[in-house]
Amino acid sequence: MMDSKWFLLLLGALAIVSIGGQYISTEDKASWGNMAKYDIHRALKVQQNTRKAKNVILFVGDGMGLSTVTASRILEKGEKGFLAFEKLPHIGVLKTYSANKLVPDSMATATALFTGVKTNQRTGGVDATVQQNDCPRSLLPETRLESFFTWAQRAKMSTGFVTTTRVTHATPAALYAHTASRYWECEATMPPNATQCKDIARQLIEDMPGKNINVIMGGGRQMLQSNAVNRTKDFVDTWACYSRDGRQLINGWVSDKMTRNVSHQFLENSSDIEKMKITDYTLGIFANGHMNMEHERDKGHGGMPSLSYMTEAAIKLLEKRNTGYVLLVEGGLIDYGHHRGKAKKALGETISFSEAISKAMAMVNLEETLIIVTSDHGHPMVIAGYADRDQKITGIAGNSKIDGIPYTSLLYGIGGPNNYKYQIINETVFREDPERIDTDDFDYSQQAGVRTHEVPHDGTDVLVYAQGPMAHLFHTVHEQTYVAYVIAYAAQIGPYAHLADAVQNHANWKSVGNNTHLLAVFLLYLNWRQ
Structure with missing residues (x-):
């Protein structure tokens, strides 16, 4: 039975919390106090799942920095609301620098997240002794890194990844490829001096661990x-390579599965997913290049x-086998929207990403499934000015006290040509008036202070949110490489596979008899101490 004080506290909390997780608009002194007491009550109930x-x-x-999370929350839920992952009980901070750059790219950060080792900009699945475009060194066994997909497959777990980008793009490629350049997605972009290296696409289909990934979608x-073939009415991706060597790697994937006599299927659109079977292997390719954004x-x-x-x-699909699974889900087009300086596109993709997390959390048992949500890096988008609470996050924040021209709440520190909205008239610099434009449009480009070819990444730390077994290991400021080791520790794979062996040894010793039980416990303790 709940005692009277907690019952009254719960009633107070219900009075200020809506069904959707947003606080009702009353903001008197008592409401703020009740809100804090409710959060304290929730915090006291958090237990470690070991x-x-x-x-x-x-x-x-991808590209989901803290300002992006905040702006997306306000756009979707209002200031007091929460995106699906913001209520996860354990939060930490990750440093995002790469081995040779203060501000990273997505392949270097993905390698850090997936292998536990920082590497050089635009390289993936290899250590920091490999410089970009150095094909010969990337072939050396001692430079090659294993991702947690390799660790999981070695432990007989299923593996899969889902992305809104190309399945050979920088982030997913770090799961399975070893490459001196993120741009070597197919042979057409590889220089003549790199002919002995396989492109990323071939590594996905032909090599380990790529060929053993159970679910691939993007x-x-x-x-x-x-x-x-343009079967989904999408465009040719001019930002990526277009294979010209005649290889039909999708057919190669099918042939490999037929040779191995495993059940498999190839999917090309939403209808195929509706009709899909539960097979050992599934390849879903839904676009020529990146997939379309959610709003379009x-x-x-x-x-x-x-x-x-x-x-x-x-x-x-991954629940088919009872051996457990490791799944990567990438919201890859958040980054795409920011690079083009169109903040609302990035926010829309963040909201879509949050919806995918909500879907997953409703499907799995959180007592046995570790959920981790993070970003690889952020972008230099800021929420500035002193906008009123009822103003849209994509709207006007106020007027400059210098030139009197309005400015928006969302701005970029540095951006592309469409973000640089200045012109010189009679030797005087004028800034574009955003009130004359629909700043809430998906194609509006927010103003930037410095012009370059696109909005680049930033080097700010990112947050990591977690729930489930060993989620409490995220608790302070961590290196980005820490994520791979938490996954390994929680699932007892890779560098922590000996933990699973110790548990099994304990069970074996216990079955012998009571005389050996204490020895088994002692051996288990020694293994955990390592």
Whole structure:
């Protein structure tokens, strides 16, 4: 039975909390106090789950810095609301620098997250002794890194990844590829002196651990087969390579699975997911290049699936075997929106990413599944000025006290040509008046102070949110490499596979008899101390 004081506290909390997790607008002194008491009550109830993680799902919001999370929350839920992952009970901070750069790129950060080792800019799956474009050194066994996908497969766990980018793009490629350049997605972009290196697409289909990944979903058809067929009415990706060597890697994937006599299926649109079977291996390629953003994708049966739908499908497929699984879900187009200086596109993709997390959390048992949500890096988008509470986050914050021209709440420190909104008239610099434009439009480009070719990344720390077995290990400021080791420790794989051996040894010793039981416990303790 709940005692009277907690019952009254709960009633007070219910009075200020709505069903959707947002606080009601009353903001008197008592409301703020009740809000704090409710949060304290929740905090006191948080317990450490020290079980082994049967499953691990890592969500990576590419380019989702803290200002992006804040602005997306306000856009979707209001100031007092929460995105799906913001109520996870354990939070830490990750440093994002790469081995040779203060501000990282996505392949270097993905390598840190997935292998536990920092590497050089634009390289993946290799250590920091490999410089960009150094094909010969990337082939040396001692430079090659194992990701937690390799660790999981070695432990007989299922593996899968879902992304809104190309399946050969920088972030997912770090799971399975060893490359001196993130740009070597297919042979067409590789220089003549790199012919002995395999492109990223071939490594996914032909090499370990790529060929053993149970679920692969995303875009990137034109990297996998020459003369890619435009079946989903999307465009040719001019930002990526277009395979010309005649290889049909999708057919190669099918042939490999047939040779191994394992059940498999190839999916091309939302309708295929609706009709999918529960097979050992699934390859879903839904676009020539990156998939379309949530606000512009074809939501019909023959169109592209949402990130939530792909995540749901991946979990259903990976649960087929009872050996546990490791799944990566990347909200990859948050980064795409920011690079082009269109903040609302990035916020829309963040909201879509949050919806995928909500879907996953509703499907899994959080007592045995470790959920981790983080970002690889942020972007120099700021929330500035002194906008009123009822003003849209995508709207006007106020007027400059210098030139009198309005400015928006969202701004970029540095941006592309469309973000640099200055002109010189009669030797006087004038800034564009954003009140004359629809700043809430997905295609509006926020103003930036410095002009370059696009909005770059920033070097600010990012947050990591977690729930489930060993989630409490995220508790302070960590290196980005820490994530791979938490996954390994929680699932007892890779560098912590000996923990699983110790537990099994304990069970074996215990079955012998009471005389050996204490010795087994002591040996288990020694293993855990390591």
